[in-house]
Amino acid sequence: MNRDAAERQRAFTALLRSPVLDRRTHPDVWPLVRVHRVALGEWFTQRLGYRLVVTDSAARLFRLPVDGVVVAPRRFRPPTRRVLVLAILAAAAAEDAEDITTTQDLSDRVRVLSTHEDVGLAPYDPDRYAERTLFVKAVRLLVSMGALRPIGRDDEERREGWAHHRDAIGGAYEVRRELLLRLVDPASLRVALSGGRDDGPPHEAAARIGLMRKLVELPVVLYEDLTDAERHYLTSQRHRVLTWCAEMTGWVVEQRAEGMALIAADEADTDLPFPRQRAADFAALMVLDELVRTHGAGSVVTADDLRAAASEVRARHAKAMTNELRVGNAVESTARDRLGALDLLRPTGIPDTWRLTAAAARFRDPRVVAVNAKLDEEDEG
Template sequence: MDTAARDEVDRRRAFVGLLANPVLDRRRHSELFALVRHPRHRSELMNWFSSRLGYRLVVTDTAARLFRLPLGDVVVAPRRVTTPPRRMLVLALLAAAAAEDAEDITTTQDLSDRVRVLSAREDCDVAGYDPDQFAERKLFEAAVELLVSAGVLWPVGADHGDGWARRADKIGTTYQVQREMLLRMVDPASFTAALGERGPVLTESAERFTVMRRLIELPVCLYTDLTEAERAYLIRQRSRVVAWCTEMTGWTVEQRAEGLALIAHDEADTDLPFPRLRAVDFVTLMILDDLFRRRADDDVVTDADLAAAVLEVAARYPKSITNEIASETARSERAMELLRALDLLRPGLRPGLWQLTPIAARYRDPRVVSVTARLEDTE
């Protein structure tokens, strides 16, 4: 492979890698970080993110940080199947504030002590943190892990995950505070949007950014989800948009009457591959197929249709029902979580109604190869 072709592949790997890991540090992501920081890739990547998506990529000697800046108060991002508890996020922010005043080397216990003091201040308008309660300690331990994943804390030594929450006599993991990443953890514009305060709208590029973000970040970009100005932009610039997506990812843009979808060639390149070889995905796929058959002319299904589909699939494929989804309620809830995260099903115009999106048609009439073995309870 010649140099130009290799650079094209490496830039795509760097671009997709940053979407999946918006916080990179030289130590934990050495290979990907090297691609991002490479002299032949760095400026091009920055240009792609800024001019095509309206994002900001910051690259230093030791780290890279991709900021998904909001348009006004809206951030286009994949829907999470599960979200961290609000209390965990609050404790993570308090721990980040505590880490700013901590020594360069700190511990779980030191951060916990600092957060207890910080949360008790009159000007800190949150419920006080009580490390004597196991539930609080468990949440705090998970909150610290969020900071580790954000590159703010680096575990030092081999004691990472030593069960601090269950052992009041332990100091927990030892961490090195990464002050550069700590300062870059939250972007002011994104923080303002998270608080529901409308920021500046980039009117000149808003249509381009919205369309590109929907294609890059979401399962599909449907014309019905776009404003009139955004639809006009996509229709007018469709060839350029498709070329950009192909250049940045190497994936295939599927064009249909309802909209466009960017299809990854490898399921490892998407945050939510479907269907995976696990019981929840199989049952969800079969429920979706049943709902597709029960849908009305306007692609609307009801809660009753969902309940009937859940029962039908369990009766037809009993070996697919693992402990995780043994009850009808569990099967229904897990299937709905997954279908909504994949944007295959949306809430209808009134309670009890659900709207199948055009993407659902891609999964109709699935061919079941074998159901002779019981599927595992795997995530």
């Protein structure tokens, strides 16, 4: 592979991982995005139906819906609705703030903004610790999206200090108006305001885009989940599809009788690597193995089946359980959440029943090397 091809792959996967890139937050990748912006823009537009906007200082990838649908799954443990609401209000407040603002300034502005009659939201009450904690998360979300840039120290201690009223100002931030105004994409907004529907791409393009999005965005693509048009496109253009995947990412497409998966080369290239050396992942993996051995991939399991598997894992691997996993139904709920996010345990539509997807068999019979020490628990806050 030549240098240009490797640089394009690195820039492409970086944008998938972080849809907002700039010279300050991603100094190593930003020059590659700038140099290869034309090729990257063509890949995102023609193959995935996304829109890449690159300016002199930043790049923003918009995952536009097709027929009201965005394939990319919800983030694992996404921000709560209240955090999102506060983030939107903080973004609106930041637009009228000075170029340099603070957590306290934004909080004061949001408190006033939330009381307007035409807002129609529960007023923000910064005198309550719970609300201040949520506001800290909202500001952190705006930082992650590039709309605010921390100035000086912006660590957990300072954020927690402001939430506890120990810091009268909180963090200081530069308002990055260019990215602030790009938080909402006009095309996405137009679709949202029209009830989630638009004209969409032509029939063949829709099939191509739908298939490529599923390969790039989902943990696994089962043939049963493809539309007739997508299956036909894959049948007739399989070589092209595989070539595109390799060209864009450098990753390997694993093909099985039941479906396909684009396997990332590094854990950093996926939003939910599994399994990691974490107690929660270990518990989920062991529960999955128990379910697959007892019922088989493709089978429907119930809440009782899941509970029984969790109990067996907790008893068999007691030394590997952290204090958090020893409480109540923690093993069961942890496994359900993680396996659901990975589409290994899929809801059937009937309450308290799930189907073990075919991909679950890929994780069968895991080898446990040692369980003589507790595994570290990751910070998922």
